[in-house]
Amino acid sequence: MKPNKQVTKALAEQSKKKVPANVVLKTYKRILGYVKRHWVFFIIGIIGTILSAGIDAGLTWSLKPLLDKGFIDHNQQFISLLPFMVLAAFFLRGFASFLSGFFIQSVGRNVVMQLRKEIFDKLLLLPSRYYDKSTTGEILSKLIYNVDQVSAASASSLIMVVRESFFIIGLLIVMFSISWRLSSLFFLVAPFIAITASYSSSKMRRYGRRLQNGMGDLTQIAEEAISGYKVIRTFGGGEYERDKFYSLVKHNRRREMQLIATNQLASPIVQLIVSVIIAITIYMSITSVGTITAGGFASILAAMLAIIKPLKNITNVNNVIQRGVVGAEGIFELLDKPEEIDQGKHTIDRVKGLVEYRQVNFAYDEKEKTVLHDINLLVEPRQTVAIVGKSGGGKTTLVSLLPRFYDNYQGEILIDSVNVKDFTLENLRHQFALVSQHVTLFNDTVAKNIAYGKATDVSLAEITAAAKTAHALEFIKDLPDGFDTIIGEGGVLLSGGQRQRLALARAVLKNAPILILDEATSALDSESELYIQDAMQRLMKDRTTLVIAHRLSTIENADKIIVVEQGRIVEVGTHKELLKLGKHYAKLYHMQFKEKNFLKPEDIQATPAYET
Numbered sequence: 001m002k003p004n005k006q007v008t009k010a011l012a013e014q015s016k017k018k019v020p021a022n023v024v025l026k027t028y029k030r031i032l033g034y035v036k037r038h039w040v041f042f043i044i045g046i047i048g049t050i051l052s053a054g055i056d057a058g059l060t061w062s063l064k065p066l067l068d069k070g071f072i073d074h075n076q077q078f079i080s081l082l083p084f085m086v087l088a089a090f091f092l093r094g095f096a097s098f099l100s101g102f103f104i105q106s107v108g109r110n111v112v113m114q115l116r117k118e119i120f121d122k123l124l125l126l127p128s129r130y131y132d133k134s135t136t137g138e139i140l141s142k143l144i145y146n147v148d149q150v151s152a153a154s155a156s157s158l159i160m161v162v163r164e165s166f167f168i169i170g171l172l173i174v175m176f177s178i179s180w181r182l183s184s185l186f187f188l189v190a191p192f193i194a195i196t197a198s199y200s201s202s203k204m205r206r207y208g209r210r211l212q213n214g215m216g217d218l219t220q221i222a223e224e225a226i227s228g229y230k231v232i233r234t235f236g237g238g239e240y241e242r243d244k245f246y247s248l249v250k251h252n253r254r255r256e257m258q259l260i261a262t263n264q265l266a267s268p269i270v271q272l273i274v275s276v277i278i279a280i281t282i283y284m285s286i287t288s289v290g291t292i293t294a295g296g297f298a299s300i301l302a303a304m305l306a307i308i309k310p311l312k313n314i315t316n317v318n319n320v321i322q323r324g325v326v327g328a329e330g331i332f333e334l335l336d337k338p339e340e341i342d343q344g345k346h347t348i349d350r351v352k353g354l355v356e357y358r359q360v361n362f363a364y365d366e367k368e369k370t371v372l373h374d375i376n377l378l379v380e381p382r383q384t385v386a387i388v389g390k391s392g393g394g395k396t397t398l399v400s401l402l403p404r405f406y407d408n409y410q411g412e413i414l415i416d417s418v419n420v421k422d423f424t425l426e427n428l429r430h431q432f433a434l435v436s437q438h439v440t441l442f443n444d445t446v447a448k449n450i451a452y453g454k455a456t457d458v459s460l461a462e463i464t465a466a467a468k469t470a471h472a473l474e475f476i477k478d479l480p481d482g483f484d485t486i487i488g489e490g491g492v493l494l495s496g497g498q499r500q501r502l503a504l505a506r507a508v509l510k511n512a513p514i515l516i517l518d519e520a521t522s523a524l525d526s527e528s529e530l531y532i533q534d535a536m537q538r539l540m541k542d543r544t545t546l547v548i549a550h551r552l553s554t555i556e557n558a559d560k561i562i563v564v565e566q567g568r569i570v571e572v573g574t575h576k577e578l579l580k581l582g583k584h585y586a587k588l589y590h591m592q593f594k595e596k597n598f599l600k601p602e603d604i605q606a607t608p609a610y611e612t
């Protein structure tokens with residue numbers, strides 16, 4: 001199947017799910033809950049809005065005295081007051097519309113800020129599982145795109161709804177005060193207008209939701225194309241990415257056009273309906289002269305013409321509100337996701353570092369295969385345990401249970417004989433320093449990256465000492481601004497080895513009692529590996545260390561080596577013991593030893609025992 005078809009199909013499936021009316025109502029109520037917090041501003045804004053709508057309706061009505069008293073009767077007193085009345089009316093109108101625009105928009109921006117804060121807070125508390133399953137694009141588009149939709153629905157559209165409905169009410173009062181007979185014609189067609197509006201709004205909502213889903217995918221593909229530009233170019237993936245992106249953009253444009261078409265069709269239909277009454281009014285007023293003055297006629301006609309625009313706007317505003325509701329659904333869905341379970345009470349300043357796995361079985365999801373089988377492991381305080389095995393065996397999974405990145409496992413994991421689930425999450429994670437293969441660096445200075453997560457009161461001397469231990473000082477000194485050098489997004493301005501050394505320095509500074517090194521030396525040249533090995537040795541001293549090693553030469557001195565294969569611990573022992581045993585570990589070891597000494601084809605044949 002071609003990629004664009006795949007994307008389109010997935011999108012179509014996404015947008016099929018229909019949200020029932022009561023959910024829409026609930027969502028809207030929840031949006032209003034955010035608005036309610038700023039009720040003072042909100043009320044000022046609403047008063048301004050109503051005032052400005054009333055003034056506009058009053059101006060239509062003023063045509064009647066203007067014509068009857070001014071042009072026809074030449075009432076001197078009225079004429080001399082007229083300029084002042086015009087000035088006063090427009091001054092008031094300007095003031096009212098400022099109140100309306102300023103205060104309601106301010107409520108809208110506050111809602112945006114609040115939602116962004118809540119989303120971000122939530123992101124800090126969501127379990128690893130959520131991140132495994134969602135794309136960055138999805139999350140980012142909620143934070144950026146959906147939030148603005150909600151603001152539009154809660155602020156600008158609200159101004160419009162209030163303004164236009166009061167304007168309509170005002171105009172109706174004007175109309176009825178002049179001639180109730182002509183005006184009641186209006187009510188004959190009102191149902192048709194309502195039907196058109198509600199039909200178009202339900203369509204609008206559906207298209208809006210599709211559009212929104214599309215935005216998430218769009219962001220995702222763009223994000224991948226940006227962060228993965230090197231892979232894309234070297235592997236010639238440009239065409240593929242372009243296809244994906246173009247088909248999405250095309251898809252989005254189609255959705256947008258559907259939205260626009262529905263929108264644009266709805267207003268002329270409404271106008272057409274209204275034009276029918278206007279035609280009748282003109283005819284009736286002229287044929288039954290005497291019941292209505294010239295000014296009254298001008299006024300009622302002006303009101304009827306004026307009422308079209310707010311009616312049209314109100315049908316339009318639905319579109320904005322619908323989009324807002326859809327946007328809010330996405331946000332609330334995220335905000336309602338369960339957070340990491342944090343019910344433990346136990347805290348301790350510094351654990352001794354006794355780590356125990358008791359009969360642990362784990363699958364990432366109920367439906368997925370079991371990744372860890374019957375894991376039993378005991379690590380004494382200050383011991384170093386190396387975990388080795390083929391990739392995909394479950395090594396990373398095994399260590400990631402310890403800081404409770406996942407906690408839906410069976411069995412027990414204990415630190416200092418306390419179940420990890422009994423610790424508070426914060427205190428538990430306080431006990432670990434984690435260095436993994438994928439070093440996370442922030443677009444900040446070298447010093448801030450090393451001192452990451454520490455309170456600001458870390459001295460430069462401490463940072464320097466940590467950098468020295470991790471053999472990072474050598475290259476930091478050569479950076480243009482030393483410790484104050486900004487290292488770019490993800491540390492792109494540094495080499496792999498340098499990044500890894502910064503990560504180690506961060507771990508040194510944290511000085512946690514338990515250290516987890518997950519392939520911290522993979523993919524490094526031998527020189528930096530030498531440095532890092534030395535750094536690691538220093539780091540491992542005096543703390544419990546779980547080290548997952550790709551290169552077995554780095555772990556020969558470990559107190560205990562465990563071999564994990566297909567989620568099971570198949571061997572435990574020291575380097576010497578396991579070599580003597582001549583099974584899994586020995587095979588792995590000899591394999592690598594040969595690799596190092598330039599593997600020849602006949603060597604592969606000579607070690608048939610190692611199957612891949």
Ligand code: ADP
Nearest residue numbers: 132364371389390391392393394395396397398
């Ligand atoms: P190792 O670190 O030994 O290479 P992992 O622990 O990363 O192995 O992976 C063990 C198994 O768990 C693999 O089959 C892998 O596909 C699966 N796995 C790893 N991470 C996840 C995840 N986040 N969600 C689902 N399955 C995963």
Ligand code: MG
Nearest residue numbers: 395396397518
């Ligand atoms: Mg791994």
